[in-house]
Amino acid sequence: MKRAILFDTETTGLDPARGDRVIEIAALELVGDLPTGRHFHVLIHPDRDIPEEASRVHGFTLADLEGKPRFHEIADDFLAFIGQDDLIAHNARFDFGFLNAELKRAERPALSLDRMVDTLDIARDRYPGLPNSLDALCRRFSIDLSARTTHNALLDCRLLAEVYLELMGGRQRGLGLTVQDGGGAQVSYAYDLAGARTPRLIVPTEQELAAHGRFLDKIKEPIWSA
Incomplete structure (x- = not known):
């Protein structure tokens, strides 16, 4: 970067x-x-x-x-x-x-x-x-x-x-503030004025994943399912 x-x-x-x-x-x-x-x-x-x-x-x-x-x-x-x-x-x-x-x-x-x-x-x-x-x-x-x-x-x-x-x-x-952490989860970083960062794990629920899947089904060749 x-x-x-x-x-x-x-x-x-x-x-x-x-x-x-x-x-x-x-x-x-x-x-x-x-x-x-x-x-x-x-x-x-x-x-x-x-x-x-x-x-x-x-x-x-x-x-x-x-x-x-x-x-x-x-x-x-x-x-x-x-x-x-x-x-x-x-x-x-x-x-x-x-x-x-x-x-x-x-x-x-x-x-x-x-x-x-x-x-x-x-x-x-x-x-x-x-x-x-x-x-x-x-x-x-x-x-x-x-x-x-x-x-x-x-x-x-x-x-x-x-x-x-x-x-x-x-x-x-x-997208610039998150990095992949395996298993479909993401780590989001909160920054303070001094530049210190605090990691916050973001894990989607089963309902959110299912809703996301239904949304992708409506899109022709979605890159997110690759």
Whole structure:
């Protein structure tokens, strides 16, 4: 199944060209559009001040980042985690711009824009004219926002993973969330925001199997009875 990385950053401001820096990176591994539980998360000292207006957004002050590594110290670990897979983010051009500025400063290769998957673009195509912020999409899909008091990158990734699943077809895709377990039974997995999964065995009753058989009898050469 296809692997992808969903990620988010927090920064000291809005423009890396004016010296703003990354202070937090969070990334979740997805396989088949679902979190595996593997993640990368780091706080970074920006080697500059953090304006008060930025602190109001994400909650971090420079004092919170004392003793944290600089970007060049974590760059190789981050690049190893993301590999060469697609990179998913909400308003991804913002995050790509900051990460590529940091990678250039650290003398590492830039992230190719060919790898970029922007959930904001996907949402705008699907819901033109409607609010498509992460908060708005969470409310639209009935995803719990109660823990989101500031823009925390790891929490935002976990919320975006839920949003991304819905944008890709959500739980209605069903077939992608189950695997055969022999004897006609299936195992369905329920996922929480951290990517942990709980197996739930699904076994059809005799009545359901009989009803299914009667339904297939009405179909010419049904593939389900092969």
